[in-house]
Amino acid sequence: MKRIFIPIGFACLLGSSFGQVKPKNQFLTLSNIDKSVKPGDNFYMYVNGSWINNTEIPASESRIGAFLDVYNKSKNNLKAIFDGLGKSKNVMGSVEQKVADFFASGMDTTAIDKLGYEPIKPYLKQIDAIRDIKGVMQFIATAQTEQNGMLFNIQIGADEKNSAVNIPSFYQGGLGLPERDYYFKTDAASLDIIKAYQTFVKKMFTLSGTDEATANRNVELVYNFEKLLAEKHLTNVELRDPQTNYNKMSVAALDKAMPNFGWKNVLTTMKMKCDSINVGQPKHFENINALLASTPVDTWKLYLKAALLSNVANALSADFVNARFDYTGKALSGTKEMKPRWERMIQATDGNLSEALGQLYVKKYFTADAKKRMQELIANLQKAFENRINRLDWMSDATKEKAKEKLHTFLKKIGFPDKWKDYTNVKIDKHNYFNNLLACSKNEYAFQVSKVGKPVDKTEWGMTPSTVNAYYNPTFNEIVFPAGILQFPFFDPKADDAINYGGIGMVIGHEMTHGFDDQGAQYDKEGNMQNWWTSEDESKFKTKGESVISLYNGLTVLDTLHVKGALTVGENIADIGGIAIAYEAFL
């Protein structure tokens, strides 16, 4: 069951390789340096060479770096919390009880394995009973209310052109492969991934009682159907353009234009009371409308079964979990081994009882000290950023004023939310993992859908407190740093300035720069997608963005595989700006 809150503009500081574990009384790990390389020849290899040569990616990971070091620290801290809760008597209905019993239910593999796919039999029966396309849409809309996303994705958040009010957004979705391009690639590596995906879908059918020959036929029908969906999906580069992906439409007009989709019925089933919604990618929904007429209902039903099984596989017995890992873990990410169950259940608890677990985490692992030091760092980076705007030789004073206003309007969130999400209605039973997941999903959906048409609550967070990451959210014009990332080697309140500006300072600068990258620059200080640039400055800014794209297009990732600059440009601008601002603030 997927979460629906997907703010855009998240940090993706992957692949950096800062220090490793902090030796006693020493913040800098000099042993990572490769002294055989001259810094003037290759500074990157000089700084990181020894680390790169001496570091292996663990079998259960697809990458390694400072992020993984800090993630492991957070993970062990969370494990200590669960170990403690496991030994104490928790009051029924308390946050402690819910967190502890959710985790315990996920660890009870004897009970889970015994059930097999029993928990989803009622859903499979419902699909079998579907007779027409109205029934198809009814099933999909109901599944959405359990955060069981199929065919499309939804998000309820600030209207990008009226950022004080929440509206629902409907986005393209429904593919089993990561994105549309995978369906049309013909190179050997891509064909292997397609094969692994088809093997996975087949396994989902056979494990849930379909015979081999029928399962083979089902896979072909499902895959070909998904390919028809993929044809009309926007590419991942097209998805980066906020204007293209904002299409506010009245429900009445949508209902008229796409009668098979039945917008009014879908929204009623999804308990969304609204006159208009944002349709991110209209082509996808027009395509669905056409496919509802042209595709046999029996094929639709197979597609629903495949989507359902794929979504819930990790909540079922080991056969299902292993099959899913063979596809997503081995074939897609290149990881050789699954993470231990306890680690996956920590992640599941964090994902489902996010701010319940978060409360327990920050009580133990976050200090007021850290928050104070972060506030100072952010204030100094804002000053440095302002100086850099003032010095720009290509930007007019009019645009500079607007940029500085936006810079100083940043909402800053550090550590954890001021107010916690409510889990009163979530009943957690130590002996029923599947029902626990369902209860969490229903509660989260009820919370999300209650926001439709209401004023935006800017105290809301898009990451959990223990997350080792940070983000900029354009509609809130905010920079957010969860407690999880505020640890060494990124940050230590006791370390000297060089360490903190070089670590978390770079992350702060990175998130601030997102407010002014190719996407962020299209939002004003209130979070509205509204142009605040003079047309001359805007065109100069775009030209500079093109240079960043060309620069990164020239970088080779592996063999002949290049970086796709048009896809990564937002992160690249944020990295370039982040390090420059952090260094200037340090000076």
Ligand SMILES: [Zn+2]
């Ligand atoms: Zn980023």
